[in-house]
Structures are given as structure tokens and as C-alpha cells.
Amino acid sequence: MPARKDFLAAAAGGSGDPTAEARQQDEGADGRGMVAQGVPVAWGRPAPSEARTLAQACLFAAVVCLGNAAMPFSATAPTGLAVTLGGAGLAAAAALRRCSDVVPAIVLHTVLALVSVMVSVCIACSTTPAGTVVTAFGYVWIALFTAWFHSRRGALAHLAVMAGGFAAGLGVCDAPSALQTWGFVTVSVGGVALVLQSLVERLRRQADRDQLTGLLNRVAFAGAAERLMGCALRRGEPLTLAVLDLDDFKGVNDRDGHAVGDRVLAGLAAAWSGALRRSDVLGRYGGDEFVLLMPDTAEGDSVEVLQRLRDALPGARWTAGVAQWQGEGLAEWIARADGDLYAHKRRRVRAS
Incomplete structure (x- = not known):
């Protein structure tokens, strides 16, 4: 007794x-909604669904790039760059799809960061205000992807890469009202991503926890x-x-x-x-x-x-x-x- x-x-x-x-x-x-003892973010391999989703996103981005090369916004549009990025997107999509079961998390983070850099390069090479604005929409799917699959810390890191690249791209292309454009897009996209990430984290915790x-x-x-x-x-x-x-x-x-x-x-x-x-x-x-x-x-x-x-x-x-x-x-x-x-x-x- x-x-x-x-x-x-x-x-x-x-x-x-x-x-x-x-x-x-x-x-x-931790940021993935698991208890600290054991389901750490530092696993070497994420769920295959993350790699497959990124492969689909790269495929769609490649199609958009090739479509822009075929029907450019203007006579001065960088069609050669669009073709190059379209080919790179197709290759990345095929590789991610084929290796989705074994690809390490660091590779997926690297690919996503490179996509942010590529969008920023496209903005830097844009020759019209319309091209700059339309290209900036590429940041939206990057933000949504990192909000769904990554921890708060990971999402913030990718948003920081996006914000820095966007600022550099706007500076190179000498866009009008660059500061206002950067602030509006960055705050809007970043805010949506962080709200979505918080919601996903809460739902994942509720689904995973006793x-x-x-x-x-x-x-x-x-x-x-x-x-x-x-x-x-x-x-x-x-x-x-x-x-x-x-x-x-x-x-x-x-x-x-x-x-x-x-x-x-x-x-x-x-x-x-x-x-x-x-x-x-x-x-x-x-x-x-x-x-x-x-x-x-x-x-x-x-x-x-x-x-x-x-x-x-x-x-x-x-x-x-x-x-x-x-x-x-x-x-x-x-x-x-x-x-x-x-x-x-x-x-x-x-x-x-």
C-alpha cells in the first residue's frame, strides 16, 4: 500500500x-510538432512526399519558363535564360522524383534555396515592369512549400533567402518603386507563409499527439x-x-x-x-x-x-x-x- x-x-x-x-x-x-525526445528535425531523410511535391513544383516551374520562352512578354525578354531554367527544372523534377525515397533533407533545402535564387535572377534580368511583377509570383509557391513541410526556423531561413534575392533582383533591374515593391511582396508572401506554417504545425501536433x-x-x-x-x-x-x-x-x-x-x-x-x-x-x-x-x-x-x-x-x-x-x-x-x-x-x- x-x-x-x-x-x-x-x-x-x-x-x-x-x-x-x-x-x-x-x-x-520542435518545429515539426513532435516531442523533443525523438522525432527530431535532424533526421537525414524526410518523408518521400516532400521530395515528390518539390518535383511537381519544379516541373510546373519548368513548364512556365518554357512557355515564357515560347511566348515572351516583350521582344527584349531573356528567352535564353527561360529555356535554360526550364531545362534545369525538368532535370531537377526527374531527379527528385526518381530519388524521392532516399534523398536527404539537406538536398531538398538546397534545391528550394536554388529555386529562390533562380527566381531572383529572372527578376534581375527582367526588362519590363510587368515581367518583374509576374516573375515575383514564383516566390509564392516557394513560401507555401516551406510553410507546409518545414519548421518555423526552416521557413524563416527560406523566406530570408527569398527576401534577400528579391532585393538584389530589384536592385539589378532598376525597378521603379523598388523599396515599396520589395516591402509589399516580402511582407505579404512572408506573412501568409508564417500564418500557414503555424496552422499546419498546430494541426500536425493535434494529429500526432496523444x-x-x-x-x-x-x-x-x-x-x-x-x-x-x-x-x-x-x-x-x-x-x-x-x-x-x-x-x-x-x-x-x-x-x-x-x-x-x-x-x-x-x-x-x-x-x-x-x-x-x-x-x-x-x-x-x-x-x-x-x-x-x-x-x-x-x-x-x-x-x-x-x-x-x-x-x-x-x-x-x-x-x-x-x-x-x-x-x-x-x-x-x-x-x-x-x-x-x-x-x-x-x-x-x-x-x-
Whole structure:
């Protein structure tokens, strides 16, 4: 009984709000809407959809460039530049589409920055005010793309490249009312991008998070696991999964009420999140069951990580099952860890 009371006091203590810890996790989330422990922006490979979308955008830009070369705005329009950029866009689209499953994030950021530079070069080479204004519309899709796919920091970096390039382009082409044009376009495009990025980030957080604990939900955890499995395969590094199950949690709900049970889960998630390494991925898999991914960690080395969780909340009573990835699918991998967990529980019952 004292142990149970210690657990409840430690895990359910604090503000008394079952979702307080979840809100704290939201405030500490990175720009992609994931908890700080584990779904970091620094993954070497983004989702293939980002590369495919950028490939489509490059294809459309290439078509626009080639169309402008075929039907220029004026007799002095730089048609040779339009043809060159159109060809470059077609090549970039084909390469991104072909390598969408393996292209690193840094390559996508570089391509997008180069597109901003190319738009700025076109503005610098424009020979009419109409050409300058129409070309500036190219910044819009760049802003929308970075707002949808990138963190606030990444979006700001691309908007800065756009703003600097636009200023240089307007200066070179000696556009009338250059300062006013730069300010209107930059503020308008940048403002729309940042509002959209905030909305996307909020929606992504809501979709990826367990409402009670603030941890990754089952679907988001599965996505994180698939990406880390791909990284482990490419790098030849070990990857270990732990399934964590609270002991006698049903009894907590029955004796003390579901509100207390919710506070226990939220408090436990907050304590564990603070104890994990930055590379670890913690999620709530359902009910009182949590799942933990430990990159670059062999099964034998996971004992140290799990001990950090026990030290974070000494009164908590839970059992862990561990399995190192052996190349199987996620469901089979979790089943192996689950089997290890229930083997531990059976041994404890026999020992008592």
C-alpha cells in the first residue's frame, strides 16, 4: 500500500490538471510538432512526399519558363535564360522524383534555396515592369512549400533567402518603386507563409499527439519507427524497442477513479520524457501501455536507458519487454517485445 500511494503521489502530483503535462510537452515541441525526445528535425531523410511535391513544383516551374520562352512578354525578354531554367527544372523534377525515397533533407533545402535564387535572377534580368511583377509570383509557391513541410526556423531561413534575392533582383533591374515593391511582396508572401506554417504545425501536433500525455500517439509512433528502421538499416546501427506496461493500473482506476488514473499517466509521461535521451522516441500505444524506441542501442544496452526511467519516478511500478530490431515489420517487432514483457510478468507471478 505505501508503494502504491507513493506512486500516485509522485505521478499524479503537480497542477492537478490531467492535461497539464501534455500542454507542457506542446510548448517544448520542435518545429515539426513532435516531442523533443525523438522525432527530431535532424533526421537525414524526410518523408518521400516532400521530395515528390518539390518535383511537381519544379516541373510546373519548368513548364512556365518554357512557355515564357515560347511566348515572351516583350521582344527584349531573356528567352535564353527561360529555356535554360526550364531545362534545369525538368532535370531537377526527374531527379527528385526518381530519388524521392532516399534523398536527404539537406538536398531538398538546397534545391528550394536554388529555386529562390533562380527566381531572383529572372527578376534581375527582367526588362519590363510587368515581367518583374509576374516573375515575383514564383516566390509564392516557394513560401507555401516551406510553410507546409518545414519548421518555423526552416521557413524563416527560406523566406530570408527569398527576401534577400528579391532585393538584389530589384536592385539589378532598376525597378521603379523598388523599396515599396520589395516591402509589399516580402511582407505579404512572408506573412501568409508564417500564418500557414503555424496552422499546419498546430494541426500536425493535434494529429500526432496523444491528447492526455502529449506523447506520440500510435499512428505517429508507427511513422517514427518506420523512419528510424530505415535509418538503422542504412547505417548498420542497432535499434531497440521497449514495451512498457504499468502494473495493476486497472486497480488504480477501480480504487481511485479514472481522473486519478489519467493524472498518473500524464505525470508518468512527463517524468519519462525528461529522463530520456534526445534521440529516443516515446509514445503511448494505448491504455496503460507505452512504447520506446532507442536508436543506436543494442538490446543489452537498453538496461541503462530503462533504469533512467525507473530513477525518474522511483515509486512507479511497471514492466518492460525489450526486443532489438532484426529486420522484420513493425507489428512483428512489437509482438516480440510484447512477448518478452509478458514473460517477465509470468516469472514475477511464479516467484510470488
